[in-house]
Amino acid sequence: MSNRSVKDDLLVALGTEVAGYGFYKHAAGLIEDDHGKNVFTHLAKEELQHMQVISSMLDILKEGGGWVGYNSLVQEHPDAAQGLPIFPEENELIDKLGKNPTDQSAIEIAMESEDYAIRLYGDMLGRAESPEEKVFLTELLEMEKGHLKLLRWELESLKGEGFWCDMMEFSVEKELG
Numbered sequence: 304m305s306n307r308s309v310k311d312d313l314l315v316a317l318g319t320e321v322a323g324y325g326f327y328k329h330a331a332g333l334i335e336d337d338h339g340k341n342v343f344t345h346l347a348k349e350e351l352q353h354m355q356v357i358s359s360m361l362d363i364l365k366e367g368g369g370w371v372g373y374n375s376l377v378q379e380h381p382d383a384a385q386g387l388p389i390f391p392e393e394n395e396l397i398d399k400l401g402k403n404p405t406d407q408s409a410i411e412i413a414m415e416s417e418d419y420a421i422r423l424y425g426d427m428l429g430r431a432e433s434p435e436e437k438v439f440l441t442e443l444l445e446m447e448k449g450h451l452k453l454l455r456w457e458l459e460s461l462k463g464e465g466f467w468c469d470m471m472e473f474s475v476e477k478e479l480g
């Protein structure tokens with residue numbers, strides 16, 4: 304694995320983002336609770352942005368270009384995620400939810416997937432060579448950590464109180480606005 308290239312790593316990351324996005328879209332459609340639906344819609348929106356950013360970064364690296372900041376990629380390549388296989392035939396996360404289609408199970412599957420993404424970006428960050436590459440990966444890593452934190456919060460609320468929590472650190476509704 305040691306000779307895996309940065310581009311190979313980014314392709315793996317892109318596949319993870321595609322699966323996460325498909326799962327969140329799917330789960331948002333199943334969850335009846337309005338707040339729960341908002342949480343998953345918000346996460347889907349951010350994973351779609353990750354797809355956009357990674358896809359455009361890959362194109363730039365393939366053309367011999369250097370690392371670009373996350374926000375610049377978001378602004379300058381708005382259509383980069385178009386044409387990606389948004390709903391691939393195989394989505395392990397969706398299959399797993401199908402076996403136990405409850406709100407709690409949706410959160411737990413999402414947490415596993417976020418945990419995987421955190422480890423993936425953490426590993427990539429450990430192998431990163433340039434400061435620009437580190438900045439790019441740190442941005443993604445921190446966002447995935449935020450996703451896990453949000454999900455953990457919702458899981459605790461659902462298990463403890465029996466309902467989705469709306470006292471979040473940030474307002475999902477505002478973010479969606």
Ligand SMILES: [Fe+2]
Pocket residue numbers: 320323349350353420447
């Ligand atoms: Fe992501």
Ligand SMILES: [Fe+2]
Pocket residue numbers: 323350417420446447450
């Ligand atoms: Fe995420």
